[in-house]
Amino acid sequence: MITIYLACLAMGLVGIVGTLVVGEVDGDVGAGDGTGTGLPLLSVTTAATALFGLGAGGSVAALAGAHAVVAALASAACAIALVALTRGVLLPLLLRQQANSHISRQHYVGQLGTVTLAIAPGQWGEIVFTDPEGNRVRGQAISPEPDTLPVGAAVYIGEVDDKHLHVVAIPPEESSDSALRQ
Template identity: 50%
Template sequence: MTAAYLVAFIVGGIALLSALLLVDVGHGAGHDGLPFLSLTGLSAALLGAGAGGLISSWAGLGGVGSGLVAAGAAVALVFACQGLLLPYLRRQESNSQQSRSSYIGLLGTVTLDVPTGSWGEVAFVDADGNRVRAKAITEEPETLAKNTSVYIADVDADYLHVVSVPDH
């Protein structure tokens, strides 16, 4: 029975990681009706059953005791994923693009030289008052040296596009 729990643990762990990293968290099978029937819910149940069964088997609880612990661990992990982890990930997913595009128009300071044709780093304060450091590129003819004031003109998936601002 320990081998079955080990297989369930490994397969469930791989499936849960795949579901969280590769699948769109906010939309999926069972998202509107029965969330425990989604890929994430089933993966969490399999991982919980495998982990609970392995631990209880190693503790010497026997077949029935291990089965009960495995079932309890599966239910607990599904509720933890569906009730705590996924809502948090959905909130992060929904506001991450808005936050990045909200950087356009802000002023910052170069913290790592930004050479033309390569990237550097800038620091600035976002609209929520958080200090942010991000990779930046420029199309200016000369390198933007450390402590240069910059304007964030655009953003893409990898970089902030910055231009220098004359100091007053």
Template identity: 50%
Template sequence: MTVVFGVVFAIGLLALLAALFAGEIGEVGEIGDDGGLPFLSLTTLATALFGFGAGGLGADLTGLPTPAAIGIGAGTAAVLVGIFRGLLLPYMLRQQSNSHFGRASYLGMTGRVELPIAPDGWGEITIVDPDGARVRLKARSEETATLKAGEQVYICDIDAEYVRVVSIPALD
């Protein structure tokens, strides 16, 4: 039975890696999206296979009887699927909610300096994107003085690595 658990574990692991690199994890297009079974997707099946193989293999290698190893494998699969579908997938989908905002959409936004920005160096700012998520960005400035933490800035230009900012004078 060790070989069976090992093969199931290997298939589950390979399927999880394929789902990760092929981009199926959390994407629209899962089997449940068209009115089918909502818990059924390639990633869920791969997680279940991985959990069954890992749990069963571990139990089998400790010398437990085959029915106990099968039960532990099934329990491990159920726990991993529950964790993935109940905790990780919703979190990952929320993180994707701002993925359609490109860096160009940050142009003209205001933010706050988090790490000071020296005239000849870079620092870090935070902004709130249109979905309300906090985004941290590496920033440069053409200002002659260092922009201190807490200062308000305006994003005036964007390149591949940095956003260019200018300070917003405080209204007194």
């Protein structure tokens, strides 16, 4: 029985380390601006945490010489406690910290950029710009413009969502004036 608990412990540990290194597979970790709901209940992180709890609780109980039923109850209690702790305490703290980062996507609104991959009507392209802290940023952008925005076109970031920067073209005479002001 101890072998099963140790296997659960190892698989849970691998799963937790994997989600820390690679991230969630399903991608529902919130928008990063504090509006996301966080991880869904049946996420890889939750499953790995539960497996780790099953293995840890069961291993400790089995090594202490507990009966198989007591070890099973201890493993279930440990799994439930770890998942509750992770989802109820740690995850909300991490999501709040993410929302309090120095630069969020909302800070990109109002920035000027340059098209690096043409933006066709109804399609996305790519722009490059400098964020308020001076870092060079590349991002997927879409535009309501009726014509394709060519590579090198100056754009204004008017809105952001979780996937795209919404940009509008800046007429050439205005973009050269604004470049002189920066």
